[in-house]
Amino acid sequence: MKFQKKRAATKQGIPTSSMPDIIFMLLLFFMVATTLREQEVYVSFTLPEAKAIEKIENKRLISYIYVGKNGRIQIDDAIVQLKDIQDIMYKKRVALPNVIVSLRIDKNTNMGLVTDIQQALRKADARRINYSARMKE
Amino acid sequence: MVSLKRRKREGAGEFSTASMADITFLLLLFFLVSTVIDVDTGIGLTLPEYIPPEEQELAPLSKDRLAALLINENGDVLLNGEIIAIPQIKDNLVERIKSKIDLPKNKKLVVSIKTDRKTNYNLYIQALDEVKSAYFQVREEYALNHWGKKVKDLTDEQVKELREKIPIIISIAEPEQIK
Numbered sequence: 001m002k003f004q005k006k007r008a009a010t011k012q013g014i015p016t017s018s019m020p021d022i023i024f025m026l027l028l029f030f031m032v033a034t035t036l037r038e039q040e041v042y043v044s045f046t047l048p049e050a051k052a053i054e055k056i057e058n059k060r061l062i063s064y065i066y067v068g069k070n071g072r073i074q075i076d077d078a079i080v081q082l083k084d085i086q087d088i089m090y091k092k093r094v095a096l097p098n099v100i101v102s103l104r105i106d107k108n109t110n111m112g113l114v115t116d117i118q119q120a121l122r123k124a125d126a127r128r129i130n131y132s133a134r135m136k137e
Numbered sequence: 138m139v140s141l142k143r144r145k146r147e148g149a150g151e152f153s154t155a156s157m158a159d160i161t162f163l164l165l166l167f168f169l170v171s172t173v174i175d176v177d178t179g180i181g182l183t184l185p186e187y188i189p190p191e192e193q194e195l196a197p198l199s200k201d202r203l204a205a206l207l208i209n210e211n212g213d214v215l216l217n218g219e220i221i222a223i224p225q226i227k228d229n230l231v232e233r234i235k236s237k238i239d240l241p242k243n244k245k246l247v248v249s250i251k252t253d254r255k256t257n258y259n260l261y262i263q264a265l266d267e268v269k270s271a272y273f274q275v276r277e278e279y280a281l282n283h284w285g286k287k288v289k290d291l292t293d294e295q296v297k298e299l300r301e302k303i304p305i306i307i308s309i310a311e312p313e314q315i316k
Contacts, residue, residue, distance in 0.1 A: 112254030
């Protein structure tokens with residue numbers, strides 16, 4: 001008696017024709033989910049850590065103020081002086097009434113500077129702020 | 138008669154899609170490398186309205202309502218005049234917030250945070266974090282006791298009620314000018 005090897009009728013091998021579609025889907029996901037960093041940060045800072053932090057849902061409303069280790073302040077693409085903050089933020093506030101100001105401040109900054117910035121923000125009536133912080137492990 | 142035959146080249150009208158996957162992979166890699174997913178997280182706060190000093194009025198606040206937190210430049214934290222360690226702030230406040238849940242709106246706890254000009258920003262954030270944590274804990278417990286749900290699962294109306302019952306009132310006092 002002759003034994004015959006059983007073989008499935010179908011071809012072996014994975015069909016690769018749908019591969020581009022799958023990768024396209026991945027690509028689209030990453031394109032939608034990520035945002036390109038639109039501005040260069042000139043100051044170096046380490047954010048403080050905290051536990052009771054929230055995510056900001058609406059990214060479009062955020063405007064950043066960076067304060068670096070050496071106390072330099074950056075808004076948008078430029079280093080600014082403390083006295084200019086009020087005008088800049090007021091313009092932003094007029095353009096976008098419910099702007100959220102995210103304060104990315106180095107953790108070793110003195111509170112004096114932070115308070116001065118807050119005062120400027122109050123005068124500019126941009127009162128929704130967010131102290132940027134990392135999640136504490 | 139010569140029969141006219143249409144010439145058909147083999148494989149005409151098609152292009153190979155085998156390299157498509159490679160091209161899209163390349164694109165994918167580009168986007169993976171060039172983008173940063175940074176979710177912006179932080180402690181939210183609404184600053185008080187700016188009122189020029191000459192128009193400011195002193196609103197009397199009973200001692201019972203006030204939790205005054207003072208952080209001086211040496212890093213000492215004082216709660217109502219007594220030195221306290223930062224991790225203790227939460228437990229201290231939770232009790233006080235809880236006792237005021239059923240009181241009317243104008244009797245709720247007010248947490249005032251005051252710093253010196255030379256206080257470290259990190260310390261301030263740690264203290265603020267503790268205060269926020271205390272509020273979140275009380276809210277979480279309240280939601281669990283009344284609706285048996287977590288805060289994030291509540292309906293809009295319940296959230297509104299929760300916010301009315303346990304409002305987060307944090308007052309950022311202006312630092313005194315110390316020369």
